[in-house]
Amino acid sequence: MSIILCRRRLLGTGALGAGGLILSGCDKLNANPAFRSALIEAGSWHEGAQRALGSGALAREYSEADMSPNFRVNGNTNPEDASYKSHAATDFAGWTLSVDGLVKRPLALPMTAIKAMQQRKQITRHDCVEGWSAIGQWQGPQLGQILSMAGLLPSARYAVFHCADRFGSSPYYESIDLVDAFHPQTILAWEMNGQPLSIGHGAPLRLRVERQLGYKQAKYVMRIELRDSLAGLFGGKGGYWEDAHDYQWYAGI
Numbered sequence: 001m002s003i004i005l006c007r008r009r010l011l012g013t014g015a016l017g018a019g020g021l022i023l024s025g026c027d028k029l030n031a032n033p034a035f036r037s038a039l040i041e042a043g044s045w046h047e048g049a050q051r052a053l054g055s056g057a058l059a060r061e062y063s064e065a066d067m068s069p070n071f072r073v074n075g076n077t078n079p080e081d082a083s084y085k086s087h088a089a090t091d092f093a094g095w096t097l098s099v100d101g102l103v104k105r106p107l108a109l110p111m112t113a114i115k116a117m118q119q120r121k122q123i124t125r126h127d128c129v130e131g132w133s134a135i136g137q138w139q140g141p142q143l144g145q146i147l148s149m150a151g152l153l154p155s156a157r158y159a160v161f162h163c164a165d166r167f168g169s170s171p172y173y174e175s176i177d178l179v180d181a182f183h184p185q186t187i188l189a190w191e192m193n194g195q196p197l198s199i200g201h202g203a204p205l206r207l208r209v210e211r212q213l214g215y216k217q218a219k220y221v222m223r224i225e226l227r228d229s230l231a232g233l234f235g236g237k238g239g240y241w242e243d244a245h246d247y248q249w250y251a252g253i
């Protein structure tokens with residue numbers, strides 16, 4: 001694991017900043033106790049994930065020939081937030097993903113670090129409750145890999161995705177449990193159909209949680225918060241649509 005991470009220069013990109021792990025050389029890294037324990041956990045999460053999965057099936061994956069020529073955009077397609085707009089003006093070069101809450105090592109991951117991680121590419125069908133579907137290809141690191149770097153505390157039960165957009169005064173957010181968070185097809189996508197995500201589709205980073213419906217696929221993700229409960233957060237039902245319109249929290253397809 002350490003060899004892979006070093007070859008990919010994950011840490012050379014300034015990743016793991018908030019955890020105090022800004023180091024450049026591999027030797028230095030491997031000697032760093034916090035980094036070593038991050039690696040050990042990263043190696044064992046697969047086992048935990050498998051256990052958690054139980055009968056957890058994979059969502060169907062398609063071939064390139066099945067990809068929809070037009071994948072529509074839906075919901076918010078151009079966040080008005082001033083900070084988001086200034087990031088957009090510089091192609092999101094300065095965007096960082098925060099991972100915090102019930103974790104051992106809070107992270108601030110720059111896009112370069114996210115792109116340097118091991119990637120998963122998948123062609124899946126997106127189903128919106130409004131009655132349309134589209135097949136697209138998504139690429140990004142598995143969410144489980146990122147959560148393992150942060151190291152979850154035993155009390156963590158949910159991953160909450162805080163987005164840069166809002167409807168009126170309500171920020172868009174979504175949440176999933178740890179079974180879905182560590183599912184192999186759950187990724188933080190920065191590429192769609194071989195191109196960096198467009199603003200319409202959620203640039204620079206969106207969730208793909210392939211066994212659930214469209215509204216769970218949070219776009220414009222800026223922060224992942226690990227929590228033990230969804231109560232007390234916004235409307236308390238775990239997502240913007242869940243709070244505003246009583247959509248199901250578990251939106252299984």
Ligand SMILES: Nc1nc2c(c(=O)[nH]1)N[C@H]1C(S)=C(S)[C@@H](COP(=O)(O)O)O[C@H]1N2
Nearest residue numbers: 072073074075076128163201214215217219
């Ligand atoms: N941040 C954010 N994420 C979001 C939405 C949104 O409005 N804001 N809309 C959701 C809905 S209802 C759907 S169907 C999909 C649409 O994704 P697309 O625009 O890439 O088609 O994003 C989901 N994620």
Ligand SMILES: [Mo]
Nearest residue numbers: 128129214215
């Ligand atoms: Mo949707």
